[in-house]
Amino acid sequence: MEKLQERFVRVRKLLDITFFRVLFFLALGIILFLAMFNSVKPEKLDLSLFTVADMTIRSPGTVEDNQSTEKKRKEALDQVQDVYILKKEYTQNRVDLITSIFDSALEANAEMKEELKKEQLLNVDKLPSKTFEQDISNKITRLKAKLTDSVTKDLSDQVFSSLIQAKDDELSIAKDLTVTSINNVMTKRISAENVENAKKKVEEELKYTTLNKGLKSAAIELGRYAVIQNEFYDSSATEELRQQASKSVEPVKILQGQIIVEEGELINREIFRQLKLVGLLDNGNAFKPFLGLAFFIIIFLSSIYYYFYQMKTNVEKRQTYLLMFGIVFAVSILLIKIISMLQIVNFAGIGYLFPAAMGGMLIKILIDEKLAILFSIVMSVCGSILFNEGITGTLNYSEGIYILFSALAGILFLSSQNHRSKILQAGMFAASVNLVTILALLFLSNGHYSGLDYGYYLLSALVSGISSAVLTIGFLPFLESSFGILSSLRLIELSNPNHPLLRKILTEAPGTYHHSVMVANLAESACEAIGANGLLARVGCYYHDVGKTRRPNFFIENQLNQNNPHDRLLPEKSANIIIAHVADGVNILKKYHMPKEIIEIAEQHHGTTLLKYFFHKAQQRGADFKEEEFRYPGPKAQTKENAVVGIADSVEAAVRSLTQPTPDLIESLVKNIIEDRLEDGQLNECDLTLKELEIVSQTLCDTLKGIFHSRIEYPEIIKQKVGHA
Structure with a gap:
């Protein structure tokens, strides 16, 4: 034992040198990386297109399926209908136009009658100087003068002739019938394709009126002329709807644990694409999990290094604590690794056998409570990675929570008067916390477990707590004598x-x-x-x-x-x-x-x-x-x-x-x-x-x-x- 203590003293003195101190933390990092290497290594499957899957394959993580998302978004856009707006003012405009034509005809007739009266008064003894055709022609000319060029060009002379020859009361009736018919048709939506149908509706309504033949033809032509397209495509409103439809489409994701292919199912192109997407077919992103693990380790070791750096004690004691912490840390990782290798027995609760409270209790007794809590957090993360067999994803959160709660229970139960009986009591307390934690995790998962399963889980929790106390009592004298540490337990014994x-x-x-x-x-x-x-x-x-x-x-x-x-x-x-x-x-x-x-x-x-x-x-x-x-x-x-x-x-x-x-x-x-x-x-x-x-x-x-x-x-x-x- 004295030779071992001398060796530890020599190693401790080496830690006074910055190079060897960095080398020490590097060694801890390598131990962590090697212990968790296989646990984060991506699973690669030898699968081919159009073959039958010999096992059920689940997604190892959550991945967005961009191709399916785009397909779903395109379907949503295709379902968006074009937006057309009704120009209601067009109806009134066309009604006003037809009304003005009829009113112009009435005015033209009135003016011609007035002029005729004047001529008759001036030429009482003379015969009429104009023929009937000339009179009609003059009236038409007068009527056209009251209208716009576009109207006179679009309407035939027959319309104007019929309007001029009609009596005032007939024109009034024709106007009302025509305006009513136009208003009835144009209050409804008329697209470019339905303009002709709308014109025919006006024609049908006016065809069965009591107007004389000439005036009826004129009313029909005016009605057809008045009916135009009043429904138009709204590009801005349509685009806005398309954008809303596109935004409403949720990204399609392949969720962690989601079944991609069932056992015995044919691997078609879509399934093959999804397998490739989640990274089960290629090695392109194989380095990412290892990079993430390295980041985790850097965070762990940095926090530990900082803790020892700001520790208020002499250098000799600090290096002793650091070396002792490294030994407890390495032993704990080794225990987790050994137990994690037993996962091949396909018992989901094998990780609950790990004596999670051991390391924390040792560090609290020998060094400090805060460092023990930090150690427990690190162990819980490492445990969640190492005990990830049989689950989807890299982290087994249940195991991590279990290890953390168990370690904290042991640490917090110990007092400054750390008798050996107190350590045993702390182990029993940790075992009871383990039992409650496991039951909480099982109930939260809402799974179906047999009485035998519950027995296995609870026995594992009990073994973990008791073995934590036994191992703590076993390692404590070795560490105390090897490092010359005077713990509270040792003082009480003395x-x-x-x-x-x-x-x-x-x-x-x-x-x-x-x-x-x-x-x-x-x-x-x-x-x-x-x-x-x-x-x-x-x-x-x-x-x-x-x-x-x-x-x-x-x-x-x-x-x-x-x-x-x-x-x-x-x-x-x-x-x-x-x-x-x-x-x-x-x-x-x-x-x-x-x-x-x-x-x-x-x-x-x-x-x-x-x-x-x-x-x-x-x-x-x-x-x-x-x-x-x-x-x-x-x-x-x-x-x-x-x-x-x-x-x-x-x-x-x-x-x-x-x-x-x-x-x-x-x-x-x-x-x-x-x-x-x-x-x-x-x-x-x-x-x-x-x-x-x-x-x-x-x-x-x-x-x-x-x-x-x-x-x-x-x-x-x-x-x-x-x-x-």
């Missing part, structure tokens, strides 16, 4: 009173054991007040004075009703014995393979402080000595926890020496000890701030006041004292 070293302290130096427990209470509360690791401080206090077990009687807390051996020794000798307990403790802790954080607390809790009692005693003897001989070798406290343990150790020993501790005396003593350590430079190498020192001082005072509060004596005790007096 705090067990049955630990061999704690039993050694209790049996060989009971006073030191009691002192260590008191210091642990003080240090833990102070560390938690400033946001430091209170559990580490407590456990470190339990072992910080283990070196005193070498010579327990030389330390005052173990001298119960015994003479102090230092009274018979020189100050220099006594100082060496006292100082030696630090080195002795470090050696004992290393012998028991204790975590380096615990060893550092034992090594640094005195820093380079001065043994003032023996120093002043030596000064009184007047011997030739150096002050360094009465100082601890150090090093000084390097972390907040180590510094707080050192302060709590001195405070507990000082307060214990007081005969009548009062709150004011305790507060004064605590402040003096902290100020003395500051002035002596014992806190120069840790990152404790003055504000945090003030919080530590106040917390220690509050805790000590609670321990050394004054007690009320019971009456029986008072009577006993009086009786003894």
Whole structure:
């Protein structure tokens, strides 16, 4: 194990170099890509035109069928009818035209009559100078003068002759009949093809009137002349309808999972075209899924790299965490890959066997909860890709949701007090969440499952949760010992009173054991007040004075009703014995393979402080000595926890020496000890701030006041004292 740890240390040091760090992430990316390569590889089928399909083939994705869309759009355009509009004003215009012709005839007749009367008055004794034909001709000429050239050209002279020769009442009747007939016909739509039919309708209506033959012929000709086309093609309105019809056509899509060809069905040209369209026949777009997978991996690794980059911890610990994360990540991917290869058994729920909560719980215990959640998200996506056998598309969303919920259940259930029993409980909790998640997914799919199917699914969920806990407990000691990680679980195990070293302290130096427990209470509360690791401080206090077990009687807390051996020794000798307990403790802790954080607390809790009692005693003897001989070798406290343990150790020993501790005396003593350590430079190498020192001082005072509060004596005790007096 030590050789393995040394190898991990060498690899961790390589990660300090940017090139090897990039190489590390590249290796993770390659592992991911190779694991999911076959899962995203497009399925290619050896199919030929006009052959019979030996299996039912579904579309692997949703694809727009442009050819079918265009065909459907063309059909919609063909169904759009041309738009024709009715020009209603044409009816009134033609009615007005015919009316004006009849009115002009009446006017012409009236004028001719007036002129005839004048001529008769002037030429009473003379015979008429004009013949009948001349008179008619003059009337026609007069009538034509009142009309437009187009009308006179389009109508025959017979019409004008009939109108001129008709009486006024006959003209009025003819006008009304003609206008009525024209109005009846032209109020309806008359296309260019139906103009002649409309003219015939007018002719039919006027043919059966009581007009005389000449006037009837004239009315018919005028009626036919008046009827014209009143329905015309509207290009803009037609185009607008065509555009609306084109837009209303929804794109034709071949949906993911849609059956393209049934087993035993002939592959005709249309089916063959659809198979080619969805990419099941050619390799032209085979690179796209791999490119998408590469993008996924880049997103994953970038988020992980950024998380470690902004992690607020020292470089050594960051690289240790990174290497440990890579191992957990690789093991999880390997497990998913192995289980995904079992999909050949055609059991849809094989992916539910994956111990999804394992990786997340390991990372939470060893590193951080946020990173564990990020890890769970990545695993859920990878699982949805790897467990896509038997489904249409690349992503199995049910498996992804299952893995995510299972992992989050395990992570969130674990607390800071991560006992092994707590991990088992987290596994059971994850198993229960797995059961509920699977039932939710099954019910949402609204599928038909037998009781045996439900049994298989629920058994898989139970196995996943329990195996997650078992594997977490199994991997945890290996990772802790290989990387020298001091997890909360490991600290709790070290705090067990049955630990061999704690039993050694209790049996060989009971006073030191009691002192260590008191210091642990003080240090833990102070560390938690400033946001430091209170559990580490407590456990470190339990072992910080283990070196005193070498010579327990030389330390005052173990001298119960015994003479102090230092009274018979020189100050220099006594100082060496006292100082030696630090080195002795470090050696004992290393012998028991204790975590380096615990060893550092034992090594640094005195820093380079001065043994003032023996120093002043030596000064009184007047011997030739150096002050360094009465100082601890150090090093000084390097972390907040180590510094707080050192302060709590001195405070507990000082307060214990007081005969009548009062709150004011305790507060004064605590402040003096902290100020003395500051002035002596014992806190120069840790990152404790003055504000945090003030919080530590106040917390220690509050805790000590609670321990050394004054007690009320019971009456029986008072009577006993009086009786003894």
